[in-house]
Amino acid sequence: MTAAIPVIRQTAALAWRSIVTTIRLPQAWFPALFFPLVLMAIFTASFGGAPGTIPGFPPMRSFLDFAVSGAIIQGVLIGGTSAGAAFATDIEGGFFDRLVASPTSRTSILTGRLGASIALGVGQALLFIAIAAIFGARVDGGLIGIIVVVVIATLFAAAVGGLGIFLALRTGSGEAVQGMFPLFFALLFFSSAFFPLDTMVGWYHDVAALNPITYLVESMRREIIGGATIWTALTGIGIALGLALITVGASALALRRRLRVSA
Amino acid sequence: MKGLAVSLGLAGRNLLLVRRVPSVFIPSLIMPLFILIATSGAFHGIGALPEFAGASYLAFTIPMAATMGAGFAGINSGMTVARDLEGGFFDRLQSSPAPRVALIMGPMFAALVRSIFTTTIVFIAGLIGGVWLPGLLPLLLIYGFALLFGACASCWAIGVALRARTVQAAPIMQLVVFLSVFMSVAYVPASALHGWLGNVAGLNPVTYILTASRSAELTGSIIWSETWPGLVAGFALLILLGIFALAPLRHLENR
Numbered sequence: 128m129t130a131a132i133p134v135i136r137q138t139a140a141l142a143w144r145s146i147v148t149t150i151r152l153p154q155a156w157f158p159a160l161f162f163p164l165v166l167m168a169i170f171t172a173s174f175g176g177a178p179g180t181i182p183g184f185p186p187m188r189s190f191l192d193f194a195v196s197g198a199i200i201q202g203v204l205i206g207g208t209s210a211g212a213a214f215a216t217d218i219e220g221g222f223f224d225r226l227v228a229s230p231t232s233r234t235s236i237l238t239g240r241l242g243a244s245i246a247l248g249v250g251q252a253l254l255f256i257a258i259a260a261i262f263g264a265r266v267d268g269g270l271i272g273i274i275v276v277v278v279i280a281t282l283f284a285a286a287v288g289g290l291g292i293f294l295a296l297r298t299g300s301g302e303a304v305q306g307m308f309p310l311f312f313a314l315l316f317f318s319s320a321f322f323p324l325d326t327m328v329g330w331y332h333d334v335a336a337l338n339p340i341t342y343l344v345e346s347m348r349r350e351i352i353g354g355a356t357i358w359t360a361l362t363g364i365g366i367a368l369g370l371a372l373i374t375v376g377a378s379a380l381a382l383r384r385r386l387r388v389s390a
Numbered sequence: 391m392k393g394l395a396v397s398l399g400l401a402g403r404n405l406l407l408v409r410r411v412p413s414v415f416i417p418s419l420i421m422p423l424f425i426l427i428a429t430s431g432a433f434h435g436i437g438a439l440p441e442f443a444g445a446s447y448l449a450f451t452i453p454m455a456a457t458m459g460a461g462f463a464g465i466n467s468g469m470t471v472a473r474d475l476e477g478g479f480f481d482r483l484q485s486s487p488a489p490r491v492a493l494i495m496g497p498m499f500a501a502l503v504r505s506i507f508t509t510t511i512v513f514i515a516g517l518i519g520g521v522w523l524p525g526l527l528p529l530l531l532i533y534g535f536a537l538l539f540g541a542c543a544s545c546w547a548i549g550v551a552l553r554a555r556t557v558q559a560a561p562i563m564q565l566v567v568f569l570s571v572f573m574s575v576a577y578v579p580a581s582a583l584h585g586w587l588g589n590v591a592g593l594n595p596v597t598y599i600l601t602a603s604r605s606a607e608l609t610g611s612i613i614w615s616e617t618w619p620g621l622v623a624g625f626a627l628l629i630l631l632g633i634f635a636l637a638p639l640r641h642l643e644n645r
Contacts, residue, residue, distance in 0.1 A: 165569070172587030173577040174436055181438040309417060309424075316428035326435025330428075348475070 134232045141231075141239025146246055150211060155213060159206035159251065163198040164258060177182050183325030187304020187352045191264045195255060195346035197320035199276070200340060202251040203284045204311045208304065210244045215301040227386065237382055241288050241375065248284025252277045260382060264351070272350035275360045279347050282367035287311075289374030296381035320344045342366050396488045398481050405503060418466050421510045422459025426451055426515050433577060441567020441582040445608050447470035449521045453532055454576050457596070459508030461542030461567040465560070466504065467497035468547020472557040479528035490639045498544040506541035509533055521532055531617065535603040538624040539596070543567050545631035552638040570596045575604075595623035 149155045171191045178193065187193060201377030215225045226236055255274060256266065268270045294304045315321075317331070318340040327335055334342050346363020349355035430448040437447030471493075474480040483493055509532070513523065523529055547563040554562070573590050574597040575583070583591055591597045602620025605613050 159560075165572075169572050169587060170577075172584045173582070174433070175584035176439055176441075176582055177436055181435050183435055309421075313424065316424075318430050322432050322435060327431060330432055331431035331434070335432075379455070 136237050137232050137235035138238040138242055141235055142242030145240055145243030155209045159202050163202040167194045167198040177261045183288045184323050191259055194263055195351055196344045197253050199255050199280050200320055200344055201315055203248045203280055203287055205243055206247050207287025207291050208308045210288055211295050211304040212301040214292055215295035215304045218299045241285055242287025242290055245281050245284050248280050249277055252280035266351050267353035268350040268355050275350045276347045279343055279363045279367050282371050283343060286370035286374045289378045292378040293381045296385050314340055331340050339366050396492035397495035397499055401499035404497050404500030418462035421462050422455045422512050423515055425458050426512055429642045436451025439582055441579045447508055448519045448603035449607055452516045453600055453607050454490055456509040456536040457539045458571055460505035460536040461543040463501040463504035464540045465547045465563045465567055466564045467501040467544040468551045469557055469560050471497050471548050472551035475555045494548050494635050498541055501540050501544040502537050505537050509536045513633050524607050524610040526611055531606045531612055532603050535599050542627045543637040549635040575600050595627045598623035
């Protein structure tokens with residue numbers, strides 16, 4: 128127990144450093160807030176007439192309710208990419224080597240950065256729900272619904288953060304990590320993040336149906352628009368947890384490999 | 391005449407960079423294709439709204455993807471100018487007897503050539519998706535509107551590059567071009583827009599460019615009442631952004 132305390136302290140200190148660095152660099156946080164909110168506003172104004180009108184799109188209070196979960200996932204994806212790029216910058220700039228040379232716990236190097244990604248993901252989810260609420264959106268599931276949405280966003284932030292750290296450790300290049308952004312963006316579009324799966328056709332529908340992001344978004348969306356059950360919530364939480372375990376595990380292995388190579 | 395020769399020489403140099411620095415330019419070639427596939431695939435269902443009058447949503451999206459592709463080409467011309475400013479090539483050009491306007495026209499010509507290429511890619515993708523070409527004159531009109539928007543985006547991006555003198559200004563170039571397209575009739579016709587976007591799109595010149603281009607694509611003919619507002623809006627925007635791009639050249643000479 129006493130051995131764990133320094134790790135927790137170091138994790139908190141490194142997470143805090145990452146959060147402060149992110150806040151100080153507008154290019155690190157601005158896209159993760161601006162683009163999802165602007166797209167949410169544009170899609171709401173463009174597709175407002177769709178719910179209950181077109182086949183496959185059930186009636187609901189408003190398209191804004193439908194759009195919130197996609198915006199949260201998009202924000203977490205962009206934020207996670209920036210966090211991964213920032214970690215790669217730490218590697219490029221030598222901060223990572225100084226950390227390794229110090230008596231800092233190896234675990235906290237990983238958990239510190241992950242902690243920052245998770246904190247930013249939680250902040251984004253709450254902020255997006257609050258902003259959408261100002262413009263009339265409501266979470267049908269109430270407080271429990273908000274908790275489920277935030278838990279899924281948290282786990283997904285850990286998954287994206289883990290992937291960002293993995294890429295940063297393997298490439299050591301911020302540009303290479305940022306270069307993955309178009310792929311993430313494609314993953315988002317080839318899912319039901321912005322429009323219902325039942326309105327899609329052909330191969331596009333099949334790809335979206337295989338995309339795990341579809342199920343994360345749908346799980347969050349059920350909490351917001353209504354129709355959530357314990358199973359829809361557990362599906363989203365389970366998929367986000369699975370993705371987080373895979374990417375965090377991969378980043379731990381990448382860290383071990385990098386330490387072994389540099390030793 | 392000399393200005394034209396210098397412009398064409400600079401355009402050729404810009405186009406060579408496509409081959410030499412592919413990591414910078416390949417995304418701008420792929421993005422219009424991605425926009426076409428992702429938009430028409432994800433929002434396929436919206437085509438069932440009565441405002442679409444039964445039109446194919448893929449056909450509806452083609453002019454937007456072509457316009458966006460030209461916009462990306464325009465952004466890249468600004469990024470090239472910014473790189474040349476950072477690397478000192480622009481200073482050498484300024485100290486040469488080359489006409490100043492050629493420093494802008496060269497990268498813009500290169501953007502127009504790339505716009506023709508990206509628009510062709512979009513049409514080929516449309517053909518693969520089952521949307522036949524709309525006929526020669528409407529096709530040329532769609533190319534024309536894409537080039538017009540590409541020229542506008544190029545002037546904007548070059549104007550930003552000449553003021554910022556760094557490629558780090560690229561997000562500003564991109565953001566404005568993205569928003570100008572997205573805050574128009576990019577996804578649905580004007581009659582289907584709700585609330586604030588209806589008002590913003592009404593004031594956005596890109597709305598009229600897209601409406602004219604889309605009319606040619608969907609009807610297979612040139613409907614003058616929908617074409618002239620696009621021409622007026624596009625050329626007015628080009629004149630304004632041309633002034634925006636040219637203005638800093640005189641200032642640069644004094645640095």
